[in-house]
Amino acid sequence: MSDTSSPMSGDMPETETKCGYVALIGAPNAGKSTLVNELVGSKVSIVTHKVQTTRSLIRGIALKDEKQVIFVDTPGIFAPKRRLETAMVNTAWGGAKDADVIGMIVDARKGVTEQIEDILDRLKDIKLPKVLILNKIDLVKRDSLLALAQQLNDRIAFDETFMVSALNGDRTDDLMVYFADHMPKGPWLYPEDMISDLPMRQLAAEITREKVFLRLHQELPYASTVETEKWEQKKDGSVRIEQVIYVERDNQKMIVLGKGGATIKAISTAARKELMELLETKVHLFLFVKVRERWVDDPERYREMGIDFPI
Ligand SMILES: Nc1nc2c(ncn2[C@@H]2O[C@H](COP(=O)(O)OP(=O)(O)O)[C@@H](O)[C@H]2O)c(=O)[nH]1
Numbered sequence: 001m002s003d004t005s006s007p008m009s010g011d012m013p014e015t016e017t018k019c020g021y022v023a024l025i026g027a028p029n030a031g032k033s034t035l036v037n038e039l040v041g042s043k044v045s046i047v048t049h050k051v052q053t054t055r056s057l058i059r060g061i062a063l064k065d066e067k068q069v070i071f072v073d074t075p076g077i078f079a080p081k082r083r084l085e086t087a088m089v090n091t092a093w094g095g096a097k098d099a100d101v102i103g104m105i106v107d108a109r110k111g112v113t114e115q116i117e118d119i120l121d122r123l124k125d126i127k128l129p130k131v132l133i134l135n136k137i138d139l140v141k142r143d144s145l146l147a148l149a150q151q152l153n154d155r156i157a158f159d160e161t162f163m164v165s166a167l168n169g170d171r172t173d174d175l176m177v178y179f180a181d182h183m184p185k186g187p188w189l190y191p192e193d194m195i196s197d198l199p200m201r202q203l204a205a206e207i208t209r210e211k212v213f214l215r216l217h218q219e220l221p222y223a224s225t226v227e228t229e230k231w232e233q234k235k236d237g238s239v240r241i242e243q244v245i246y247v248e249r250d251n252q253k254m255i256v257l258g259k260g261g262a263t264i265k266a267i268s269t270a271a272r273k274e275l276m277e278l279l280e281t282k283v284h285l286f287l288f289v290k291v292r293e294r295w296v297d298d299p300e301r302y303r304e305m306g307i308d309f310p311i
């Protein structure tokens, strides 16, 4: 008995899967990471009220029907002064150029700032579909939203404008449907249960970095970076994680440790709690603080963060 129909013949069901990239760009604190987490339905990118929290490209993966959308959360775009800042801004624009659709997020309460003007100027030259996302609509009146949407659309012809609250999940469904529909046809690039491509070690470092950002003030968060050095699965199912918080100077180390070690303990407790939720197992977290003068000029640190070292 022979089967004459080849696997490629016409009675195969038409593939309906779609898959593509959406890059979310915007000024620092516009709510890019919050929106990615909301659309993915899980925390994949850290969020704080401080500017420049996100340093590398974080990919959060979401499925809508048969469509896979890979969201690229980018560092905020601003006028960089230091090397790390330059690296972050380059990373953001690099992420935007490789996308299928660009979503520009604007904090509706702040409106059109100088930073927004600069982003619009550069965005104009990128020939990709673009949508405007006015975020934080929970904080502003509807009239001003419409005026802002008009003002921005006068500058760039966006394909579509959405008004959302990433924090409350208000109207984010429409946005998700739009992105899903506008992905190119093709097979999924990630397994269906995958929500992030960030290796666990790096995600764990990001979680601790978020706690550092939340507990330290002024320049210190920006002078620090976190790396996972050891990850050991124990026989009883628990995990032992060792991480290093790098700072630039001795006095910064003292601040991270806090009086009697109180600050590092609080950071560790908060990070461990979240890691246990994420890994669904017991976590033994060991944090070390090391002074590495000029780590911000060390290419190795950039490699660990997953961003290019600007020469
Ligand atoms: N009220 C309000 N706050 C928001 C909203 N989206 C984000 N935020 C807050 O804005 C701050 C910056 O958010 P984040 O996602 O880190 O911004 P990013 O720098 O663009 O990634 C955080 O304190 C968020 O909780 C929103 O829709 N409404």
Ligand SMILES: [Mg+2]
Pocket (backbone or CB within 6 Å): 032, 033, 034, 046, 047, 053, 054, 073, 074, 075, 076
């Ligand atoms: Mg962010």
